[in-house]
Amino acid sequence: MEETITSKTTVEIRPPVTNIGVIGWMRANLFNGWFNSILTLAMLYLCWQTIPTFIDWAFINANWVTTSDQCKASDGACWSVVTSNIRFILFGFYPHDLQWRPLLAVVILVGLLIYSQNRNHWKKSLGYIWMTGLFVMGLLLKGGLFGLESVESNNWGGLPLTLLLSVFGLTAAYPVGIILALGRQTKMPIIKSFCVVYIELIRGVPLISLLFMSSVVFPLFLPEGMTVNKILRAQVAIILFTAAYIAEVVRGGLQGINRGQYEAAESLGLSYFQTMRLIILPQALKIVIPPSVSILISAFKDTSLVVIIALYDLLKTTQTTLTDPKWMGFSAEAYIFVALIYFVCCFFMSNYSRRLEKELDTGL
Amino acid sequence: MADTPIIQIEEMHKWYGDFHVLKDINLTVNKGERIVICGPSGSGKSTLIRCINRLEEHQRGKIIVDGIELTNDLKNIEKIRTEVGMVFQHFNLFPHLTILDNLTLGPIWVRKTPKKEAEEIAMYYLEKVRIAEQALKFPGQLSGGQQQRVAIARSLCMKPNAMLFDEPTSALDPEMVKEVLDVMISLAQDGMTMIVVSHEMGFAKSVAHRVLFMDGGEILEQNEPNEFFNNPQHERTQLFLSQILD
Ligand SMILES: Nc1ncnc2c1ncn2[C@@H]1O[C@H](COP(=O)(O)OP(=O)(O)O)[C@@H](O)[C@H]1O
Numbered sequence: 001m002e003e004t005i006t007s008k009t010t011v012e013i014r015p016p017v018t019n020i021g022v023i024g025w026m027r028a029n030l031f032n033g034w035f036n037s038i039l040t041l042a043m044l045y046l047c048w049q050t051i052p053t054f055i056d057w058a059f060i061n062a063n064w065v066t067t068s069d070q071c072k073a074s075d076g077a078c079w080s081v082v083t084s085n086i087r088f089i090l091f092g093f094y095p096h097d098l099q100w101r102p103l104l105a106v107v108i109l110v111g112l113l114i115y116s117q118n119r120n121h122w123k124k125s126l127g128y129i130w131m132t133g134l135f136v137m138g139l140l141l142k143g144g145l146f147g148l149e150s151v152e153s154n155n156w157g158g159l160p161l162t163l164l165l166s167v168f169g170l171t172a173a174y175p176v177g178i179i180l181a182l183g184r185q186t187k188m189p190i191i192k193s194f195c196v197v198y199i200e201l202i203r204g205v206p207l208i209s210l211l212f213m214s215s216v217v218f219p220l221f222l223p224e225g226m227t228v229n230k231i232l233r234a235q236v237a238i239i240l241f242t243a244a245y246i247a248e249v250v251r252g253g254l255q256g257i258n259r260g261q262y263e264a265a266e267s268l269g270l271s272y273f274q275t276m277r278l279i280i281l282p283q284a285l286k287i288v289i290p291p292s293v294s295i296l297i298s299a300f301k302d303t304s305l306v307v308i309i310a311l312y313d314l315l316k317t318t319q320t321t322l323t324d325p326k327w328m329g330f331s332a333e334a335y336i337f338v339a340l341i342y343f344v345c346c347f348f349m350s351n352y353s354r355r356l357e358k359e360l361d362t363g364l
Numbered sequence: 365m366a367d368t369p370i371i372q373i374e375e376m377h378k379w380y381g382d383f384h385v386l387k388d389i390n391l392t393v394n395k396g397e398r399i400v401i402c403g404p405s406g407s408g409k410s411t412l413i414r415c416i417n418r419l420e421e422h423q424r425g426k427i428i429v430d431g432i433e434l435t436n437d438l439k440n441i442e443k444i445r446t447e448v449g450m451v452f453q454h455f456n457l458f459p460h461l462t463i464l465d466n467l468t469l470g471p472i473w474v475r476k477t478p479k480k481e482a483e484e485i486a487m488y489y490l491e492k493v494r495i496a497e498q499a500l501k502f503p504g505q506l507s508g509g510q511q512q513r514v515a516i517a518r519s520l521c522m523k524p525n526a527m528l529f530d531e532p533t534s535a536l537d538p539e540m541v542k543e544v545l546d547v548m549i550s551l552a553q554d555g556m557t558m559i560v561v562s563h564e565m566g567f568a569k570s571v572a573h574r575v576l577f578m579d580g581g582e583i584l585e586q587n588e589p590n591e592f593f594n595n596p597q598h599e600r601t602q603l604f605l606s607q608i609l610d
């Protein structure tokens with residue numbers, strides 16, 4: 001007995017096989033205890049039942065580019081609802097032979113977003129590049145200059161409209177939100193109470209009611225004969241709504257900054273605006289990257305609410321396609337497609353925010 | 365010492381709400397003079413020096429810095445702040461900026477110095493506090509003693525006429541106190557006007573022209589260091605000194 005014990009202690013002790021590798025991992029995470037084991041088995045059974053069926057439906061038996069009759073005869077997915085209507089889903093009522101213009105606008109936008117991801121490009125020139133890009137995009141959509149045929153904004157729709165509303169909405173809402181947050185912090189009573197009332201009021205109503213007011217109530221107050229573009233009104237409603245949420249998040253960030261930072265900045269003789277711009281906001285905004293991105297993501301998805309004021313955003317064009325008797329009943333496929341587009345955009349945002357957070361980390 | 369006053373405080377009072385923190389403060393600091401303020405915690409030392417660059421507002425009496433009286437005029441306040449450097453207990457470096465950017469910020473934005481020149485000034489003072497090799501690091505990567513030396517250099521870059529120190533070594537681990545005091549001593553040798561809140565008696569003895577004792581919001585006693593430490597007049601000064609010396 002004793003001999004075996006002493007010899008054991010002299011050899012190098014390795015962890016028991018069951019603690020490492022795949023088996024160890026499974027033991028630690030999937031089968032630790034009877035409850036988790038049962039749960040794991042149940043989930044495995046569920047996957048076994050659903051995944052192969054889904055793959056059959058979505059890929060193996062799927063119809064990619066067929067007529068609706070062929071679709072109806074088959075029991076696979078009917079992606080043809082997307083492929084045959086892709087131009088309407090993506091561009092709505094935009095004139096058919098001019099649809100290269102919104103397509104190009106979207107390509108420019110995506111290009112700008114990808115270009116701006118790189119922090120080395122964050123210079124003054126980036127601002128000019130964006131301004132030029134936005135101008136070109138507006139020109140492409142609207143036309144009427146340089147021999148481009150003019151297109152009424154009533155005919156804008158689909159993906160460009162969704163992207164336009166969200167990208168413009170979010171970029172404009174952020175500065176407004178920052179100003180509101182700073183306003184809420186000042187000692188000037190009038191500005192302060194205005195900001196508080198504004199933020200609380202907006203946060204107290206759903207976006208739908210704001211959109212509704214901007215499209216139905218607001219025009220009642222305009223002088224006879226004066227109209228404000230419907231898209232612009234929706235856009236303003238989205239900006240005002242999102243700004244209130246951003247303001248609260250930014251305020252949280254401002255509260256996270258130590259008083260000492262203000263004092264150090266002030267004791268160097270920096271003015272209020274310099275202190276905010278150079279010292280406080282860069283730190284506060286860094287803290288609030290994760291909650292800001294949550295707001296951006298939900299604001300992006302909320303743009304689909306513009307359907308209630310009869311704007312044809314991406315979701316509405318898809319719905320409209322499905323009212324065509326030929327394609328009725330293929331809503332699953334159509335919505336999966338739209339969901340994918342939304343997912344890609346949101347994934348891009350959250351992924352980017354995580355990278356930005358890491359890059360801006362200075363260890364304190 | 366030429367008797368040109370840089371800081372004059374006359375019959376100054378300050379309240380926090382109902383609480384009378386500073387009572388009838390009279391203090392004149394001449395150019396090149398070095399003053400150490402000591403006293404028990406809560407006696408108003410920080411509040412006093414924070415009034416000098418208007419991080420706190422006084423309610424009665426006068427404070428005149430470099431010939432400018434401190435009023436609510438924002439321009440005057442900003443002007444005085446550029447003339448008076450301040451070093452804090454907790455360093456208060458800007459964590460999102462590199463050491464070099466911490467130093468050039470004031471010169472570039474307040475003094476409108478060209479960037480290149482501001483960087484030369486910054487490197488000069490980083491050499492002076494013996495930390496030039498860390499210029500491109502961030503504050504979070506430095507030790508406490510190094511951070512405080514950077515904070516001193518940051519103030520010096522503004523070429524101030526006077527420097528205020530609020531317990532600059534009391535947040536530091538003991539082994540780092542000396543490196544900061546050495547920098548302050550060399551500053552004193554260059555003739556900088558300094559007001560230092562500190563309980564470092566060795567520093568006070570070797571550098572100060574005058575030591576002030578504060579208690580309960582008043583300046584109870586002031587004297588040149590040898591007299592002050594060897595022959596304290598006030599009972600509370602004696603008590604305080606006996607407590608910190610053992
Ligand atoms: N912002 C403030 N509001 C109210 N009371 C304060 C404030 N700051 C300091 N005090 C009080 O004023 C007194 C003096 O504080 P301080 O000047 O920081 O003392 P010291 O630096 O000598 O320790 C203390 O009793 C402290 O509690």
Ligand SMILES: [Mg+2]
Pocket residue numbers: 409410411530531
């Ligand atoms: Mg103090």
